[in-house]
Amino acid sequence: MSDETVFIVDDDASICEGLSNLLDSVGIRTECFSSAEAFWETWNDSRAGCLLLDARLPGASGVELQEHLNTSAIGIPIIFMTAHGDVPMVRKVMKAGAIEFLTKPFQKQELLHAVAQAFEKDRSRRHEQSIVGAINKRIGTLSDREKEVMSMVTAGLLNKQIAAELNLSEITVKIHRRRVMDGMQAGSVAELVKMCERAKFPSRSTSA
C-alpha cells in the first residue's frame, strides 16, 4: 500500500495506542495526536490519508477542527468517534462532510470499512487535485489575451463574435484560439470546456 496514514486525534493515550495497534495489525500506518491543536500544527495537506477524530477533546473539539479544515478548504476525509454522540452533533458533522460517525467501542469491521472509504475519498480527492493542478499549470502558460479568448470560446462564442468583442481581426482570433488549444493540450472545444469547469476557470458570458 502507499504511504496513506490514519491520523488519530484522541486525548486518551490508551485509545490512540489501541487504535494504532489494531490498524497496525492490518497493515495501516498511523500517527497519533493528543489534541486538535497538535494535529493542526504538525500536519500539512501533502500528507495522504484520513483523520480519525474524537469529537470531544480538551481545547478545540473535533467538531471545531472539522469546521476549521472546511473553512481552510482542506478536504482531508474525517472519521468521527465518540463515547456518546448526540443526534444533533452527528447530524452536524455528517452534513459537514464526515465519512462516518463511530460510537466507542466500535467493531473492527466498522472502523476498517470507514478507513477504506476515507482512503478512497482521499485518493480521488488527491487525483482530482493533481488534475486541477495540471490544468492550472497549463492555464498559467497562456497570455492574458489568450485567457480572454479561452473564456469566450468556452462560453460558446463564434470567432466572429470574439473578434468584434475584442476589436480584433478574425484571423488574429483564430491564431489565439489555436495557441489556446495547443497550450491547454485540448483535442476539442468540448474537452477545453471540461478542463475549464474542473479548474473553475470562468467562462465569459456573451455580452449583450
Add this chain to the structure above:
Amino acid sequence: MTTNTFDQFSRRAMEYGVQPFSIATSFVLVALLWTFPLQHIIAYPFVFLFFGAVMGSAWFGGVVAGFIAVVQSSFIITYFFIPPLYSITVAKESQSFLAAFILCAIAISIVSSTRKRAENAVRAARDELEAKVRERTAELERSNLEIQESERQLRALTEAIPQQIWRADAAGRIEYCNQHLRNYVGQQGSSLEGESFFNVLHPEDTLIFRQGWESALVASGPFEVKVRVRGADDAYRWFLVRSIPQQAEDGTIARWYGIHIDIEEQHRAQQSLVIAQDDLSRLSRTLSMAEMAASIAHELNQPLTAVVTHAYACREWLGSNPVNFEKASATAEKIVQESTRASAVVKRVRALFRKEATEKHIVDVNVLVQELARLLRDESIRRGVAVRMMLNPNLPRIEADPVQIQQVLLNLAMNAMDAMSTVAGTKELIIHSEKYGTDEIAITIEDNGPGIVPEITTRIFEPFFSTKEQGTGMGLAICRSIVEAHDGRIWAENREPIGARFKFTLGMGA
C-alpha cells in the same frame, strides 16, 4: 473735663449741701411754726417737735441733713425758747438743758440716719432679689417653652415616621405605641399595652416571639424576630420586629424601644424566590444525575474501547502468517492494563456513592430535632404544615453523627411534607422522641398524608426506588444506610386512620 468736674461738684453740692439743707430747714420751720402755738398749752420748755424735725431730716435727708437740723434747732431754741428769750445768749441754769437737747438731737439724728441707711440697704437688696427672681422666672419659662417645642417635634417625628414604634418598660410591658402602630392594629390596639401584645401575633409565631423576647429580657440584649402581626382588617402581615434596651445609669434596663418593619412584600418575594430555587435545585439535581451518568459512561467507555480495539488487534496478530507472537503478547498485556483501568473506574464510582465516614459525637437527639424544626420553619410555613414536637425530655445522650442524623430527619420531614401536599385540610407533621427498649432511642415522624401503599413499605428503602416523579430513589436508601451505621433500624408503616409513620432507632451504646 472741667465741665465734668463741675457737674460732679454740683451734684455733690446738691447731695451734701442744698438737698440736706432744704430738707432740714423745712422740717425745722414746720417744728417752729407748730411749737409757737403749742408752747402755751404744754409745759415749758417745749422742744420735742424739734426732735421730730431732726429725726425726719435725718431720715429723709441723711446724716448731713440731720446735723443741719440739729444746728438750726439749737439756734432756734436758744433764740426763742431758752431764757433770756429772743437772744442767743443762754442763762446759766439753762445751759445744761441746751447741752442735753443738743446731745439728744445728735443721737436721734445718728440713730435715725443709720436706721434709714439700713432700711435702704434692705430695700435695695430686696429689689435686687426681686429683679433676679423675675429674670430667672423668665428664663425658666423660655426653656420650658423650648423643651415643649422639642418634645412636640420629637413626638411629631415618632408619629410621622412611616414605621410602627413602641416603647416598653423594663419588664417588657408596652407603655407607648405610635399612631402608625395603633392604626395598623386598629380596635385591638386599645388593649395593646402590657402582655396583650401577644394577642395580635399569629398563633404560630407566639412561641418563637415569646422565646426570643424572654431570652432578650434575660440577656438584656437587642432582640429581632420575624413574625406575622394581625392588622385591623384581621389579615396578617409579616413584620421584622426589632427592639433594643435602653440602659439606666446603674446599668439596669430602663426601657425598651421597638420598631416593627413591614416586610410582607420582601417576604412574598422571598417566598417566590424560594419556590423558584426549589424548582431549580430539583432540576439541577436531575440534571446532575444525567451528567454524572454521562461522565461515568465516558470514563468507562474509554478503557473498554481500548480493550476492544486491542483485542481485535490481538486476533489479527495471532491470525497473521507467520503468527506475530511478540505483538500478540504485547497486545494481550495492553488488554490486561486497560481492563484493570476500567475496573478502577467502577471502584471510583462506587466510592463516590458510598457515604462518607461518620463522625460521631455525644449528642442530644432532642436538640438535633429542635434545630431541624428551626431549619424547617420557613419551609413548613410556606407549605402550610404545622410542625408539632413531642420530645421525651429524659432521653439519654447518645454517640452519633449529628449531621447525618439531621440528614435523616430532614429527609423524612421533607418526604412527609411532600406527602401532605395534596391534603386539603390541616397538615400536621409530628416528631416524637422516646426511649425504645433497653438500649435504643426511637424517633418517629408522622404525617397525615395519604399513607404508603402496603406492598411497597419494604421496597421504599431500596436504592433507586421512588414513587416521586422527580425522585432519585436515593433519599430513603441513604437514610437506611445512615441509621444502620448508628446500630439502628428504620421502617415505615401506615397510621390510623390516615397518614404514614416513619420510625428509626439509634443505638445508645454505639
